[in-house]
Amino acid sequence: MEMISEIVAIFRRWNTKLLRQPIFLFFSLIQPLVWFLLFTQAFSAIGDIPVFKTLTGTNSYITFFTAAVIIQTIASSALQAGIGLVNDLDSGFMDKMRVAPISKSAILFGKLFSDAISTIIQVVIILFIGLALGVNIASGVVGVLMILVIAATFGIAWSGISLFIALTTKSSQTTLSVGLLTTFPLLFLSASVMPLQLLPSWVQQVAKVNPFTYIAQAFQNLIIRGFVWDSIGYAFIAILIIGVISLGASILVFRKKVS
Amino acid sequence: MDNIVVVENLSKTYGKDIVAVDGISFQVHKGEIFGFLGPNGAGKSTTIKILTTLLEKTSGKASIDGLDIDADQAKVRRIIGYCSQDVGVDDDLTARENLMLQCSFHHIPKEKARSKVDELLRKVRLTEAADRRLKTFSGGMRKRLDLSSSLVSDPEVLFLDEPTTGLDPQSRQDVWDYVKQLNKQGMTIFLTTQYMEEADRLADRLCIVDQGKIVAEGKPNELKANVGADKITLWFKNDDLEACEKAVKALSNLQGIEEVGKCVVGLTTTEGLTIMTKNGSAVVTQVVRALDSAGIELEQLKLTVPTLDEVFIKLTGKTLNVIERKEAVRTGRRGMRS
Numbered sequence: 209m210e211m212i213s214e215i216v217a218i219f220r221r222w223n224t225k226l227l228r229q230p231i232f233l234f235f236s237l238i239q240p241l242v243w244f245l246l247f248t249q250a251f252s253a254i255g256d257i258p259v260f261k262t263l264t265g266t267n268s269y270i271t272f273f274t275a276a277v278i279i280q281t282i283a284s285s286a287l288q289a290g291i292g293l294v295n296d297l298d299s300g301f302m303d304k305m306r307v308a309p310i311s312k313s314a315i316l317f318g319k320l321f322s323d324a325i326s327t328i329i330q331v332v333i334i335l336f337i338g339l340a341l342g343v344n345i346a347s348g349v350v351g352v353l354m355i356l357v358i359a360a361t362f363g364i365a366w367s368g369i370s371l372f373i374a375l376t377t378k379s380s381q382t383t384l385s386v387g388l389l390t391t392f393p394l395l396f397l398s399a400s401v402m403p404l405q406l407l408p409s410w411v412q413q414v415a416k417v418n419p420f421t422y423i424a425q426a427f428q429n430l431i432i433r434g435f436v437w438d439s440i441g442y443a444f445i446a447i448l449i450i451g452v453i454s455l456g457a458s459i460l461v462f463r464k465k466v467s
Numbered sequence: 468m469d470n471i472v473v474v475e476n477l478s479k480t481y482g483k484d485i486v487a488v489d490g491i492s493f494q495v496h497k498g499e500i501f502g503f504l505g506p507n508g509a510g511k512s513t514t515i516k517i518l519t520t521l522l523e524k525t526s527g528k529a530s531i532d533g534l535d536i537d538a539d540q541a542k543v544r545r546i547i548g549y550c551s552q553d554v555g556v557d558d559d560l561t562a563r564e565n566l567m568l569q570c571s572f573h574h575i576p577k578e579k580a581r582s583k584v585d586e587l588l589r590k591v592r593l594t595e596a597a598d599r600r601l602k603t604f605s606g607g608m609r610k611r612l613d614l615s616s617s618l619v620s621d622p623e624v625l626f627l628d629e630p631t632t633g634l635d636p637q638s639r640q641d642v643w644d645y646v647k648q649l650n651k652q653g654m655t656i657f658l659t660t661q662y663m664e665e666a667d668r669l670a671d672r673l674c675i676v677d678q679g680k681i682v683a684e685g686k687p688n689e690l691k692a693n694v695g696a697d698k699i700t701l702w703f704k705n706d707d708l709e710a711c712e713k714a715v716k717a718l719s720n721l722q723g724i725e726e727v728g729k730c731v732v733g734l735t736t737t738e739g740l741t742i743m744t745k746n747g748s749a750v751v752t753q754v755v756r757a758l759d760s761a762g763i764e765l766e767q768l769k770l771t772v773p774t775l776d777e778v779f780i781k782l783t784g785k786t787l788n789v790i791e792r793k794e795a796v797r798t799g800r801r802g803m804r805s
Contacts, residue, residue, distance in 0.1 A: 300553030307574035
């Protein structure tokens with residue numbers, strides 16, 4: 209099928225670009241790493257709260273918090289996905305692709321799959337650092353693979369938001385600031401930094417409709433308890449809903465608006 | 468002659484009332500270089516973007532090689548090449564990688580693509596720089612690569628949007644030579660430009676456009692002939708008014724002269740005595756002979772033929788030159804006048 213070879217060509221282009229600018233991989237890692245190292249030290253006493261262990265299955269806050277760091281990494285790199293497209297729009301490269309007989313979805317998916325690769329690399333780095341800090345992954349190697357699958361698919365779905373903003377505004381600044389402004393509130397209004405039951409009741413209400421909660425719970429369970437299929441199922445449902453909406457909207461805008 | 472691009476009553480309106488292209492119609496013949504000459508904002512880029520399927524038209528019809536640009540969009544894309552005003556290449560990749568990527572966009576098999584890319588690189592003299600990233604390329608090299616990247620599919624019609632804007636004179640010459648060479652091999656070329664020199668040198672036929680409308684269409688020479696006459700200007704030694712009067716007399720019997728100016732004091736040191744004629748190059752020898760036999764000594768003689776700029780001024784009341792000078796300043800080069 210022609211579309212597959214188109215996606216592969218665009219996927220490889222972005223991978224080459226990524227490999228030649230490896231510094232970008234680490235840029236989006238800096239903030240999560242600072243968190244990982246500082247936040248978990250400052251708040252380590254949370255693990256001593258008696259109910260914390262009953263609710264989460266561990267009294268190590270850093271083990272619990274690993275999920276939040278992974279989510280932050282995914283979200284901050286996903287929300288930059290659109291910037292590459294804005295650059296292509298500005299440079300005229302996008303016009304070259306659009307004049308060529310290739311499908312518009314291929315342009316988007318080639319980029320998204322390449323971003324998924326960089327997300328996986330980043331998450332692997334985070335997990336290694338976690339191991340070094342004494343985090344134990346209960347679900348073992350297979351669990352790590354599951355974490356990477358969830359991370360990659362969530363990354364693709366979440367990138368859709370960035371693509372949509374990029375294609376609508378055609379501004380890398382707007383795209384970047386939306387990414388920066390939304391990640392933290394969403395993180396704190398979810399079960400990523402604190403178990404759901406310990407959050408104030410209004411935050412609980414918000415957290416229940418916040419996709420970060422379901423991704424976080426899936427990660428937390430894989431790290432602390434092992435395979436808890438309910439939570440993995442919820443994570444994939446959340447990813448599916450976000451993905452269909454964000455990618456659907458991006459493709460629509462791309463087909464119609466880009467000139 | 469076969470028409471390969473046919474445009475009928477094409478219009479494009481942005482928002483409610485910004486009319487970028489205002490009901491234009493024209494045909495491009497197979498195998499010719501067709502120019503679209505006009506100032507910034509004349510609607511040149513909008514037209515080229517509509518024809519290359521990058522932009523939706525508001526109304527009208529257009530087809531390329533008999534294929535409707537809307538109904539047969541996918542087929543149209545297979546037979547055209549497009550170079551935008553921006554250089555559409557990827558700076559993180561090498562020249563070869565850029566071309567290979569374009570080949571994969573056109574579904575050219577690997578082996579064939581490799582030899583195709585080698586050939587294109589050789590033609591634009593980038594073989595040695597083939598495996599360097601574009602970050603190190605000069606503006607001219609990037610433009611040459613950009614040009615060749617729109618040729619991977621051997622398009623039947625090549626669309627060039629202001630191919631030499633912002634280039635230095637040598638690179639501009641390179642682009643002109645390459646475009647001519649492609650045309651010689653049979654490729655039809657549609658180009659937009661704001662430089663009358665470019666249109667004059669390259670285009671077999673051209674449209675002059677202003678404010679979304681075509682104000683003139685034809686061969687460069689025809690267009691220039693229509694604005695009128697060639698001009699011969701004479702300056703006499705020592706600003707000799709008597710010699711001037713004698714010259715006017717001597718010229719009055721000559722064939723082919725349409726109008727001779729009047730001799731007034733100071734004229735010959737400034738504007739000179741002007742003679743208007745349809746055929747300057749033929750008449751100028753007769754003028755010289757007539758003056759010689761009348762024993763009149765000349766200080767200087769000048770033959771001026773109309774430029775496309777004069778065509779533009781006559782049709783629109785504005786000059787194209789202003790833009791050319793502005794462009795020179797904007798790109799950091801020195802203005803053309805000292």
